[in-house]
Amino acid sequence: MIYKMKLWQKICISSLIASILLFAVCGIITTVSGHKRNLQAEENQAVWLAGQMKAEVERAYREHKDLTAPFLNPLIPEDVCFQVYQGETRLYDGFGREPETPRYDFGYEIAREPLELVTIQKVNYLFAEETLDLEGGAVESAVNGKAAPGAVAAVAGSEPAGKVMPGASAAAAGSEPAGKAIPGASAAAAKTEPARLVLVKDLSDVYARCNAQLQTLFLLCGILSAVSALIMVTASLIITVPIKKINEAVKIVSDDYYAYRLPVTGTDELNELSANFNVMCEAIENNIRNYKFAIDNFIHEVKTPLTSIIGYADMLKSYDCTGECREEAVDYILTQSRRLNSLVKKIMGFLVIESKQVEKKFVRLDEVVNMACISIRVQAEMKELRIEYQNRPEAYMYGDEELLATLLVNLLDNSIKASGEHSQILIGAVLREDAVEELSVRDFGMGIPEEELDKLTEPFYMVDKSRSRSQNGIGLGLSICKSIIQAHNGRMEFSSTPGEGTTVRVHFPYEDYQYLRQAQDELFEKADIEG
Template sequence: MKLWLKVSLCAVVMVTLSTTACSLLLLLRSGQSNLNLAIDNALANQQIRAASWQSAMQTRLDESYGETAARSLAKYLMGQLGDSSTALLCGTDVIYNTTTVSPEEYLPVTAEAQQYIIEDIDDKTMLIAGSAATVNETRYRIYVIKDITHVFTGIRELAYSFAAISLCVILAAGAVTVFITRALLKPIATLKENTSLIANGVYGNRVTIAERDEIGELGEDFNRMAEAVETHIQELRDEAERRTMFMSALTHELKTPMTGIKGNAQTLLATKLTEEEREDALYAIDAACTRVERLSQKLMQLIVLRQSRNMLLSPVPAAVLIADVQAACAEQLRIRGLTLKTANDMGLVMMERDLLADLFINLIDNAGKASRRGDIIELNAHGGIISVTDHGIGIAESELDKLTQPFYMVDKSRTRKEGGAGLGLALCDEIAHLHGARLIINSTPGIGTTVSVVFDAEGAQYEKANQ
């Protein structure tokens, strides 16, 4: 059953119960009031007639009157003082009765106090009121018989009217409740439709927030949930795409050395070579194996880094890090004829010392490959940013976003000639993320490149040297 229907039914049931209760209460009060009025009128009528008759009898009746004369006088006076609803009895004898009812059968009065009874007689509802009166030691009974059928008929008609009015009220309330409930719950139906769309893979839909009530808050929560789901799905898609590209690039990178190994091995097996040719083939196989080994080591390092999200960092002075990097790069820089210039105003940096040193060694190695003999490479630590700058060939802006992708190489022939595998910057990017930092690359072709590790990103910690 739909929610709007449940709410509407509950509202209709409540309206029905309340309307019925009010109608019954009004009906009972009104009916009882009308009945009491009819009873009071009948009792008053009976009391007046009984008192008038008794007074007249006592005034006119003489002791010389015999029983027959007394009864004749009683009948005469009742005829004068009574009406079509009165009756007079003496003992069991009916002296005067203009009605069709024998009241003594229903109300055998035995005392002078007024009594009454309501009885259904011949499809009519009759009210019989009576009392006893003693005149000259003779006991008489005076009755008033009133037809009060109209009172109960009025109550029934009033009940029918209340029922009709209640039915109209219930139907109107039901229609209004359905309309209002559907209007109020329409945003929930919209949420349901959007939920179905998300379940079917459509993640871009959002609901419009019209009111700032509980349903509006639910809509806001839904939009946040949809945004989170869409972001997560996009991340999964991006990750799947990266893995596909990674495997494609890995396959491509392995294909070249494996082809060389296989070709040289087949040559050694199938062809009679001179000693020099055999040595060249073996050297080629060794170089290809070395490249595969280096590639596997870098891959393993990259995988380990991506899994090491809870690495323990400790405070290390930036000067110590720079000294480690200088010592590690000194020989390669000397061979290439390059100079490393450093500057530092940072204090402590939260780091894993060996990993962060490896990051900057990689960056300086890349800078050295892009530089000319005699160039200066700068390693600067300032304001939460440690950067490596070279004045080499530079990189086109269109290539910058791809540099941290595994196996991506701007100049593949030069990279392979230098013994690279295209994983250096990917490793650097992972190391930076482990330290809560960002890797930012700025480059201008023909002028040089600056790679910065920004430690003031969320989660990174550093301290200025003068603090």
């Protein structure tokens, strides 16, 4: 089901659930912790009040032999009752309720705790117990034989009984106790069995406050759910508006309208995505434009010599063609055929390089330069050019040696075409721990205008078309160089000044070369040790 939902719906529902859960959990934790603090305060108050009543009961018994007089104090809270026990015999009961009998008898008596929470008839009571000294000496606790500071039990019941039972002890005579004296219980029993005072406090108010807080919390959760749902729906719709625009833009671009651009109004991730979408559309538009330009140039480069070849071939078929005319026609047909053959070879080479997976091997820079210089020696000698290069036997790189030589041949070929006679071409290299970081080719020819530098690597692009065609150029050399350097994870940059010359710098990933060289050396060392 969730997979079929819209993005704004997923954002809305997930945010709503998270906010409600967070509010509910925090509210419950706060309510429960407050309830525990209230119970702790009630327990502390009960222990303190039990201690005060213990002193009053002991004083009243010593002076008047009366256990009930302290319980008639009007300052005692209405929700507090007292019981007095002599052993297991109740001498006084102001509570009138008994804890419920356990459903199961496990065969042993459950020990009484000094402080307990007990439930009687679904009402919670706090029981605090103190030992009494009715003969002037400390009476031992019914639990461990020592005077206990207090004990608590929670019990559910109704209002404590406030009647005096017939046959009450003489110690209780002459007064109307708040509770009832147990028949047959006498003060003399205090001499043989330990006595204890039990304070019983009704905690209904504490639990009622906790329940009221929980009900308020649930009500607030409901209100929060409604408000949050409204806010989340609005926010989700606003957040997903750019996504809808991008989706619509994709459909528009898929209909071959590559000039469409998305508005960018901010710096958030969605606006950044819109900006990247615009960059992608621009790149596609440029690639299509370049593709059309390359096709037009290719058609022009092929059509021009073919037209001439057809024209001269028709002239050869005519009977009016003289010997000199025939020789001129044959020479032109041969020249244009060679040019077409060169064009096809370069296009095939370009396509092969684009699709070729380069196998990177250890290559010496001097060997690559020597191979390139041998290939263009004839062109350089025709113009009496001097190519200068300082041998660097330690310089190395990793790549395809033939492709790297082709790269350098194309760069040198362009430099030769741009240079005048008796000029020079400089080949330089920058090394990092013997790894080639940069390879440069500099000429002192006519130079290239700055606005033309970014177009040099486009297929079939020529700065001076008439000069390039006269030198059998077709504008694919630097495109091939770009493909080769990209296959070697490098980059190429141009700097030129009209009338002074051009410098081409090729940057190689020398850090990768150093890593490969180190790994190779370690492998050889390991092989030598094992051998």
